[in-house]
Amino acid sequence: RKEVEQDPGPFNVPEGATVAFNCTYSNSASQSFFWYRQDCRKEPKLLMSVYSSGNEDGRFTAQLNRASQYISLLIRDSKLSDSATYLCVVNMRKAGGTSYGKLTFGQGTILTVHP
């Protein structure tokens, strides 16, 4: 089983649509969760962290379900500029709370927003 699994898509949605991406992770020791965004032929960039209580940043909402080892990203009112690959990323922490510094990436979900 992959450590971080995402539906690769592609998701093709019209402008203004709401779209949701899901991600599951296999290691219950995973402690930190993120969504990164990668534009075509560019480097990944941090979109947002995912907190246990769920968090929102403008049109983007991230949710975490530790019991199900499941993370989601919801994009409302999609813009053309949202077209990109969305990467689900997890990190493990050591017993003392420090990070291993090892981010584990999912394969990514491709989103295309069309006019």
Place this chain on the structure above:
Amino acid sequence: ETGVTQTPRHLVMGMTNKKSLKCEQHLGHNAMYWYKQSAKKPLELMFVYNFKEQTENNSVPSRFSPECPNSSHLFLHLHTLQPEDSALYLCASSLRLAEETQYFGPGTRLLVL
């Protein structure tokens, strides 16, 4: 954005060549990373350096040899590569090893013939 730079941006090499990839970060970070991104596959962590010391080698073949002379520079020396090594090689840095926000360079797109 020039926080993390990588050179060259594109590289074509034969299997008998020796080449080096360079990464430089201007962010004052102490941890640096090499990742490999192949088509249709997730990013794979290759090496981790913290204050110039290697802390992680993710079972990478010896034909990839990293070097970190200081906290701002990271190299990846390549020799006798295989065609399956063709990929995008990304460098990243973070303020501390425990700092989970990593900043990526633009990558070197490598083609091995």
